[in-house]
Amino acid sequence: MNKVKTASQIVSELRDGMTVGIGGWGPRRKPMALIREILRSDLKDLTIVSYGGADVGMLCAAGKVKKLIFAFVSLDFIPLEPYFRIARQQGELELMEIDEGMLLLGLRAAAWGSPFIPTQVGLGTDVIKNNPDLKVINSPYDDKEWVAMPALKLDAALVHVDRADERGVCRISAPDHHMDDWFVRAAKKSYVSCDEIVDSHHFNSPEVARQVFWERSLTSAVCHIPGGAHPTSCAPFYGIDNKHFLRYNKSAKEGGFTEYSDTFINGKTEQDYQALLGGIDAIKQIPQTTY
């Protein structure tokens, strides 16, 4: 089965009002080329589930987000995401703000077909107060109360991997695959962008096979976009583009998102975008971060 599609084909399968999960973590391994394609589309009223970075900031700035389900939004070395911040301070977003572990449990509940997973996480905090839909229940087995973290069922998951074959076998060789496997398992459809399309023999060695975190039956489509995670990182090919994030962050104070989008996204192809950055070769020169 050949699942290879273009970014625009993938985005054309999304609908207004969908709940979309985005893989990666903060400034690491985000499917940014797919996000840029959404920004160029007419899609609106999305519910976004994310360990948020610029993916959330850009979608907020472009008015694509109706509701955000999140634990944080951050660019790491720039702690506060500028456009998420603006959207929140203007009171624009409907929110489900939960602990980052609760988000994982919600994805797992969806993946396992369970309506909720009980957890102590959130008790005693404003997570309960600010999410009136979040139920606190009695346990049939002890005398404590528990948060019933509901399943976060996704209509679609968008993730970026370093390598995939055309049948949807996906490899993440970065140090952390984050929660991408759970996003994929929680979703009706999973769309994967990859830096390299490889032959299926690529996965044969046990070491490589251990870096495949879900079965290909869960991958709906694969899109080949070298550099597709930029400006976030995709090890082993390129690190976080701090310089670009500074440029992005600055745009929030000078010119706004329209200026950033007109320069890099609006009316541009991915090739145009990369040409503005010196091309894919320049992207591949960006070193990995040392923590």
Add this chain to the structure above:
Amino acid sequence: MTSTQYSLAELMICAAAKAFVNDGEVLATGIGVIPRLAASLCMSTSNPDLMMTDSEAYLLSEPNPIGPRDDDFVQQNETWMGFSRIFDNVWSQKRHAMIGPTQIDKYGQSNISALGADYDKPKVQMLGVRGLPGNSISHANSFFVPSHNKRVFVEGECDVVCSIGYNPARLPKGYQLDDIDIRLVITDICVMDWQGPNHQLRLVSLHPGVSVEEVIEKTGFAIHIDNDTPTTAAPTHEQLAIIAKFDPHNLRAKQLKDNPPGVRETAKTEGDK
């Protein structure tokens, strides 16, 4: 032998390292340069059983120095420790985190999410609750405060209560206040803990040259003060050498405004009178 030449950052690192001394075999997570160096110092001296990560995806047998490292540096990996596994560790309770919240209230509740009275339209949006709800109900937590003032130690409750504290009104069914485990608070003027009456914030030690009055003045709620408050112990030469080893680029010098000395000038002046 203690040193007389040390920065306030170094004093705080040594004071903060004490938080982990009696932890045994737990994951010590210090968020930020000073807390991370504190955990590194403790792991390489008084509590070698501690565990630390590379702040990305591996658990280490020895802490990594902060910042760029030589090409021949071999990271002492022990096991994979990606984010999903961090939660397994958090919920197993075998962890002690030290973070720097934007607000801390008299109950030990903290806030890194947003500031302002209107949650739907905050005055200042920050990170979000991140992992604080889970950390606070699962394992030990300490706080690091680079600038001790009333904006941090707020008068009422935090604007967004991200972590559970010693607040009877918010105590979940089936829980005791003693189930919550908040340890040390290390600030730029003192060390405190939550072992006053009914878990009131208590002054443990004053940094050299700081008065009890200054701490009271800069804290937005009443704290417990014992009759005699000792001075925070000065770093030893050995501790300073270890800190320098783990911070070869001297990032600790950039953590506090103007990198003040550990022994304040004003204190010296008063002492001379």
